[in-house]
Amino acid sequence: MPEVKTSRFKSESVKALANDNIQRALGAPFAHFVDGRKSAIDADYTEESWESMRDRAAATKAHTIERLDYYLDLVDKNVRRNGGHVHFANDSTHANQIVLDIARQNDVKTVIKSKSMVSEEMGINDVLEKNGITPVETDLGEYIIQLAKETPFHLIAPAVHKTKGQVSDLFEKFLDSAPTDDIEKLCIIARDVLRDNFAKADMGISGANFIVAETGTVVLVTNEGNGRMTTSAPRIHVAISGMEKLLPSIEDVGLFLRLLPRSATGQRITSYNSFISGPRASTDEDGPEEFHLILVDNGRLNLLKDETLREALSCIRCGACLNHCPVYRKVGGHAYGWVYPGPIGAIVSPMLTGLKEGKDLPYASTLCGSCRDVCPVKIDLPKLLLDMRHKIVKSGGGTMPERLGIGQWHNAMKTRKKLEGKVRLGRFLQGAVARKGIIKRLPLPVVNGWTKSRDFPALAPRSFAEIWRDDLSGGDRS
Ligand code: SF4
Structure with a gap:
């Protein structure tokens, strides 16, 4: 697990406020996210209102979370039926060990990764490197922060705080490329390096935006095509996900594929939607020979046990609550000190890493309610933030x-x-x-x-x- 720095929220916020690059990054790109979301929602909803879609999504997630044990059994059964393997990991250490075991059994030297927030929780890249395996992030933003040895600044835009000059410096230092401020050229440099790694990697690690219990299908949503390459080119595909990412049926997926991109980037649909049901079949021309699904607890059962806070398990990590939060929009993602920033991070991080360490985070909110208003699954974030404050005070927090x-x-x-x-x-x-x-x-x-x-x-x-x-x-x- 990466170092937990949530206790430094106040001092890191002060530094972020004085950092011109961060303040610039929190301007135009986020205005773009906010405006894009609004336009995408206003533009084309005639068959069903946005509110009705949010209601259905909230009900579907609440239903699934309430019956998580049933759906976990179902997904386990169906992934195995499809020829895959399912592993349940109690915490980051356990999940990392499972990945290492699979890698060692298959003599893996290079791993390519598509974006996965749970793998950030686990700090898997450090673990692989320490064990002589080279991990390469293939989402461009993740690749940039991997080179910079940083954690993501935002759930869906991990390197949004980096200027093109900073990216050029990183590429010059680590890839020996000539300096440039041409973004297209920077993309081509990264693509050339990543293509080589796609070709030589033995294992691909992905996250999962959704997992369909009734079919044992992992659904991946990406804009760069790297998710599909990661899950189809190497011999082995390992999908790592929090155990809350389940949806009951394939019919539920359409609703979430409409809600997620509109809420996240203001797109009507993401460029690549991949549905992965196990390893290559005997009739398939290509695809991985092995498929593993690792379902990670890492504190989620603590959330599930809490009748109020379990609502946070419905999160689909769209980032809309960050984009609309007046606190996040001033201090940015790194001030929150762990993997999940913004309003949802202020709830999830203290629950996953410890109330004592994260006691300042639930206070990083004006309780204006914007986060609740934009959340596609209608999580009542201000209510949960107040509940967290209550818990922190009861556990002896506060001066x-x-x-x-x-x-x-x-x-x-x-x-x-x-x-x-x-x-x-x-x-x-x-x-x-x-x-x-x-x-x-x-x-x-x-x-x-x-x-x-x-x-x-x-x-x-x-x-x-x-x-x-x-x-x-x-x-x-x-
Ligand atoms: S809490 Fe809601 S708005 Fe925030 S990231 Fe999760 S789904 Fe998106």
């Missing part, structure tokens, strides 16, 4: 002053008498710092963060309740 402050607030709100007493005390104490109804700087620790970049309104000399009681009620003091 002492925060706990003290909230405790005082809780006590004050119990009765009107207590509230009025606290307000009187507050008016007395603010006398030293309030001027003309404004507090420019709060002197206390923690709360002084509020006044670093904005004024704080002082308590009014008289509350509405007091004005009503003394001046307006006409003697009725009820």
Whole structure:
């Protein structure tokens, strides 16, 4: 598993805000994602409304998650019937070991990979390299961040923060190519290198956008064609997926193939949609001789056990909640410190890596609700973020002053008498710092963060309740 740096969210956010490249990257490309999504949704829905499609998708995912044990059994049975192998991995270490065992048994020297977020969770590239096997990412964005030794900046655009100059520098350093700022030339350089690797690789590792339980089919959605090459050119294909990616039937796939690209990139359909049901059959001209499906838990069962948070398992990793999140759009993906950024990452990362490490992430939200409004499977992300905050506080998270402050607030709100007493005390104490109804700087620790970049309104000399009681009620003091 890659190093978990979620506890550094605040300091990394400050660095990201001061980084011009990151701020530039968070501008135009994301406006393009947002506008593209809207146009794609507005453009062509007459047969069924977008809302109705979201409702159906949410219901399908909820149904599948509720019966995950049944559908896992079904997919296991059907992949085996198709001639493939199914492996269940408890965690990253277990999943990495399964991949290594398959590679060693088949004398694998080079592995090509198409995009897989679960393999990022596992840190599989490091594990393969340490064991003398060369992994090569074949999604262009993933290839760039592999060379840069970074984690993805975004769920679907992993290298969106890199400028063409930075990509050229990486290619010059690692591929010995001439410097260029011509994007087409950069693509050709990468394609030449990747083509060689497609030809010589013994094993292809892919993720899975969806897995159809009733047919044992892995569905892959890509724009570069690398997914299809990865899963068909080498002798062995290993698909690695979180165990929540199941759909009950092949008839469900069409709905998700319409929702995913529109939500992600604003495309009506992605360029390549691959359906993989096992290894090459005796009648097939080509395709892999072996097919393995590794279904990874790695903390997902903890999510499943939680009646509120299990909704997060419905995520189809489209990235729309990131694109619309005012916090992600300022700090970018690396500040979140692990594989999954943005609103969904703020829920999933602490659950998969530990509440203590990720305790700041659920607070990285204004709770504006944009993420919920755009989510194609209607995950109520603000509700889950609040639930995570609740869990963090209950597990002893938060600083002492925060706990003290909230405790005082809780006590004050119990009765009107207590509230009025606290307000009187507050008016007395603010006398030293309030001027003309404004507090420019709060002197206390923690709360002084509020006044670093904005004024704080002082308590009014008289509350509405007091004005009503003394001046307006006409003697009725009820
Ligand atoms: S939570 Fe919803 S919007 Fe965010 S990545 Fe997952 S499916 Fe997409």
